[in-house]
Amino acid sequence: AKDSKIFLNLRDFGDTMTHQPDRIWKMTNYLSSLPVEERITGIAFEDVGKFHKDLLGGWTKAVRKEMKRCGWRDGELIFHQHEQWGTMIGDVLEVLAMGATGIWAGLCAEGAAMGHADSCTTILNLIRLGNKKVQTKFNCKHLRDAAINVTKIVTGLPPAPRQPIYGERAIDMVFGFVFSGIADDVKSTLKASI
Numbered sequence: 001a002k003d004s005k006i007f008l009n010l011r012d013f014g015d016t017m018t019h020q021p022d023r024i025w026k027m028t029n030y031l032s033s034l035p036v037e038e039r040i041t042g043i044a045f046e047d048v049g050k051f052h053k054d055l056l057g058g059w060t061k062a063v064r065k066e067m068k069r070c071g072w073r074d075g076e077l078i079f080h081q082h083e084q085w086g087t088m089i090g091d092v093l094e095v096l097a098m099g100a101t102g103i104w105a106g107l108c109a110e111g112a113a114m115g116h117a118d119s120c121t122t123i124l125n126l127i128r129l130g131n132k133k134v135q136t137k138f139n140c141k142h143l144r145d146a147a148i149n150v151t152k153i154v155t156g157l158p159p160a161p162r163q164p165i166y167g168e169r170a171i172d173m174v175f176g177f178v179f180s181g182i183a184d185d186v187k188s189t190l191k192a193s194i
Helices: 013-019 021-033 053-069 088-097 119-128 133-137 140-155 168-176 180-193
Strands: 007-010 042-047 076-081
Touching: 007 021, 013 021, 013 042, 013 053, 021 053, 042 053, 053 076, 053 088, 076 088, 088 119, 119 133, 119 140
Parallel strands: 007 042, 042 076
Antiparallel strands: none
């Protein structure tokens, strides 16, 4: 269809950048140099948690620079990060900071293998870091509830209690208290001493 969004997915991006980077450069150059009417929407690349965010960020910056150098300024460069070592959200934020235009992700972290960097956690972290664009682009008011509901639909269970942002204990961090129980203890102690 004319309004289709076509992406080329580079599943082995990190390994290729490590061992055969010229393949990525040739492909990026080719796609970026196509006539406007023949271009696809963009490039998607992913990591299975194998590579450090500094490498991912540097590679992202280099690919984005090549896209722009060849005239593909409106080409999308989206990233998908699998969970492996507990660094997935930090990796995604680094890649976005270095030139990726978006992420390819589900609303919640449930997914293949150990899961992936979800859009709910990523978007709310972007807001926390001061990004105003996501607040106008997405209805962020209901993201947390939506992630909870999608997790329940996919797994039949609520999110893990310690799941950042939308786990049951995530709200325990409100106002800087580590656990809501601590806040309750402080209130009880204050009332008892008055």
